[in-house]
Amino acid sequence: MIQVTYEFPAGVDADKHAEIIAIGQTVGSWGAQFSHREAAMKKHMGQVLNTKQLDNNRSQATVGFPEINCENDIGSLLCMIFGKFSLAGPARIIDIQLPVDFGIRAKFGIKGIREKTQVFDRPLIMGIFKPALGLTAGDHAQLLDQVAAAGLDIIKDDEINFNSTTAPTIERVKACRPVIEKYKDLNGREIMYVVNLSGRADKLIDNARRLIDEGANALLFNAICYGYSCLEAICAHPEINVPVFTHPALAGALGGATQGINDYGIDYSVLLGTLMKCAGADAVIYPAHYGTLPFSAETESKICKLLRQEKGKHIPVMPVPSAGIRPGIVGQAMQDYGNDVALNAGSAIFDHPGGPTAGTKAFFEALALVKQSKPIRIAEINDGPLKEALKKWGEV
Amino acid sequence: MIQVTYEFPAGVDADKHAEIIAIGQTVGSWGAQFSHREAAMKKHMGQVLNTKQLDNNRSQATVGFPEINCENDIGSLLCMIFGKFSLAGPARIIDIQLPVDFGIRAKFGIKGIREKTQVFDRPLIMGIFKPALGLTAGDHAQLLDQVAAAGLDIIKDDEINFNSTTAPTIERVKACRPVIEKYKDLNGREIMYVVNLSGRADKLIDNARRLIDEGANALLFNAICYGYSCLEAICAHPEINVPVFTHPALAGALGGATQGINDYGIDYSVLLGTLMKCAGADAVIYPAHYGTLPFSAETESKICKLLRQEKGKHIPVMPVPSAGIRPGIVGQAMQDYGNDVALNAGSAIFDHPGGPTAGTKAFFEALALVKQSKPIRIAEINDGPLKEALKKWGEV
Numbered sequence: 001m002i003q004v005t006y007e008f009p010a011g012v013d014a015d016k017h018a019e020i021i022a023i024g025q026t027v028g029s030w031g032a033q034f035s036h037r038e039a040a041m042k043k044h045m046g047q048v049l050n051t052k053q054l055d056n057n058r059s060q061a062t063v064g065f066p067e068i069n070c071e072n073d074i075g076s077l078l079c080m081i082f083g084k085f086s087l088a089g090p091a092r093i094i095d096i097q098l099p100v101d102f103g104i105r106a107k108f109g110i111k112g113i114r115e116k117t118q119v120f121d122r123p124l125i126m127g128i129f130k131p132a133l134g135l136t137a138g139d140h141a142q143l144l145d146q147v148a149a150a151g152l153d154i155i156k157d158d159e160i161n162f163n164s165t166t167a168p169t170i171e172r173v174k175a176c177r178p179v180i181e182k183y184k185d186l187n188g189r190e191i192m193y194v195v196n197l198s199g200r201a202d203k204l205i206d207n208a209r210r211l212i213d214e215g216a217n218a219l220l221f222n223a224i225c226y227g228y229s230c231l232e233a234i235c236a237h238p239e240i241n242v243p244v245f246t247h248p249a250l251a252g253a254l255g256g257a258t259q260g261i262n263d264y265g266i267d268y269s270v271l272l273g274t275l276m277k278c279a280g281a282d283a284v285i286y287p288a289h290y291g292t293l294p295f296s297a298e299t300e301s302k303i304c305k306l307l308r309q310e311k312g313k314h315i316p317v318m319p320v321p322s323a324g325i326r327p328g329i330v331g332q333a334m335q336d337y338g339n340d341v342a343l344n345a346g347s348a349i350f351d352h353p354g355g356p357t358a359g360t361k362a363f364f365e366a367l368a369l370v371k372q373s374k375p376i377r378i379a380e381i382n383d384g385p386l387k388e389a390l391k392k393w394g395e396v
Numbered sequence: 397m398i399q400v401t402y403e404f405p406a407g408v409d410a411d412k413h414a415e416i417i418a419i420g421q422t423v424g425s426w427g428a429q430f431s432h433r434e435a436a437m438k439k440h441m442g443q444v445l446n447t448k449q450l451d452n453n454r455s456q457a458t459v460g461f462p463e464i465n466c467e468n469d470i471g472s473l474l475c476m477i478f479g480k481f482s483l484a485g486p487a488r489i490i491d492i493q494l495p496v497d498f499g500i501r502a503k504f505g506i507k508g509i510r511e512k513t514q515v516f517d518r519p520l521i522m523g524i525f526k527p528a529l530g531l532t533a534g535d536h537a538q539l540l541d542q543v544a545a546a547g548l549d550i551i552k553d554d555e556i557n558f559n560s561t562t563a564p565t566i567e568r569v570k571a572c573r574p575v576i577e578k579y580k581d582l583n584g585r586e587i588m589y590v591v592n593l594s595g596r597a598d599k600l601i602d603n604a605r606r607l608i609d610e611g612a613n614a615l616l617f618n619a620i621c622y623g624y625s626c627l628e629a630i631c632a633h634p635e636i637n638v639p640v641f642t643h644p645a646l647a648g649a650l651g652g653a654t655q656g657i658n659d660y661g662i663d664y665s666v667l668l669g670t671l672m673k674c675a676g677a678d679a680v681i682y683p684a685h686y687g688t689l690p691f692s693a694e695t696e697s698k699i700c701k702l703l704r705q706e707k708g709k710h711i712p713v714m715p716v717p718s719a720g721i722r723p724g725i726v727g728q729a730m731q732d733y734g735n736d737v738a739l740n741a742g743s744a745i746f747d748h749p750g751g752p753t754a755g756t757k758a759f760f761e762a763l764a765l766v767k768q769s770k771p772i773r774i775a776e777i778n779d780g781p782l783k784e785a786l787k788k789w790g791e792v
Contacts, residue, residue: 227623
């Protein structure tokens, strides 16, 4: 059974709405003409599992749906649990409990990404090419060289860097591959370049294959902009044998409206935790609470837990908190997340006063201090990239 | 240029946020290292076109984006205009102005659907198979026979009726095709059976092809549940040569939160008008304001106008208001919509006291009265299906 919990604002009768969902989102009503089909219809009928009252007259209801009503994919799941009902007024999905083997199993997850990057005992450090647009493929290669020289583990395209004439995606890969090889020869491991996969639903798989043929060793995908169904297709495909990172772009349009006044949409923990995981993502980028985005530590922790869960066929998947990630926060982030995390920084690497190489080094200096249980304080460290970073972006 | 208008609640500085969007959702900032790329970057830069203050300290901003920043498809469009920014706090997209040839041109639209159904001078009458789930393929054929006998123009699957073991989609088509043929021989025209297309993004085209091979003469697609990108792929495909109807399922999760208090998501007129149209849909189902769903006449009218617009390569597309459609409302609906509309009824056809045949006849009786400029009133008509419908569901 698929169990979905809805939350309602004051003024909504949870018992009544739970019934509307259980019946209206499944069989509906039937007349005497089909009384002989009652047994079949009951197999498809939803059921109200419980309802409860919260503070401020808010309420919740959990409804169970038969698995046979959808197709073990997110497209049919979303339609079944929230399709028509989403149009009926304020209601928010806050939790989905799926059968353990629902969906697509990630091919790599935390373990696979660690093997690929050969980093086993610390958080991965990840960067975002900046500026987002307007660079040539050669510029990307040059920036990659600068961060790879300092040992960066992963670098990603900006999520809005599509297949543009200025730097077509395949040209970015072709230009960057020799840099990846150069540092593989030097260090015995590949820096992972997470290339932005784009294109219409019917072109995505071919586009991905072409990028991989040219040496892409990881993909970035804007799962919500294109649809979870596209992500499932990418992750399920046997020839797409590189880790798939997902970006949370557009998640706010579905998940933002939670202020306890009007409740609509779907909770971030479901969008970026439950659904990304069962679509087969290997790593999931989501807003960290260290920056200016209105994300709470509690929401983040829920997402992180859902991604790292081992359940049924599903393996732990890499959380990638992003926004406000800077060297000064590394200690706090490791307290919050432990080791199994990729810390994703844009400006803190690329806008470092000493350039991207120094920006990368600052993170590794910070990691080394945390490993020695030393504080990351301007007053206690020597001059160098970390000190400059702390001066620019603060200590914590 | 792509022009997007955002609305903000009180407390948000529209000028500041417009700048954040124009820069942060395009190039971002760059340092001295790339000062020689300034010309290229400026080509990718967004610009604030205007901002204005509304009542209650609300505000709007319109931002222009270079077309070259996305790929003429909705996946990249949504990421560009609202991706990361959707996560940044309350803001709602209320309008998108696209270049006239952006997107996919519908293959049929109003004209093509009229030719297929051979109905040129009145609204189309459309039904929804009820109950939604639990019927066999043979039951579907039996119901189809009942409504086709009374001359129904179009019938659709319920949007939650997927490819289930009780009545696999292809079996529904196989069972219904002989009924379609029977009435084609009798009446010289085909009733359109809008079959629910489902499956993961990489299977959709093949699934559609198989359904069409077995005689499906129209498709239903839950575009928002699967992603607009999947809809674009379906509508662009040369072998999918039947009209594609889209369902608004899940639109409320993106569009519901508009109460002038918290503003999130994307306006219904954009979701169900602008985006469905430029994805290539031939007919778009959306909630009517005649039922209990919280949809205003104004929102509906906006959607309807966007769908019927002829602009650039785009042809007028069929509006399909749905919810609360009953015989008593036909006069009002024709005043609101005119002729170029499909009136979509579920229970008003299938729960009619005299059964689905009578339910269908009631609508045609109502249409005939409107044509003769006669009121649809219990007191002024003879006993029969329409009178029974008015007694059950009211006069207007």
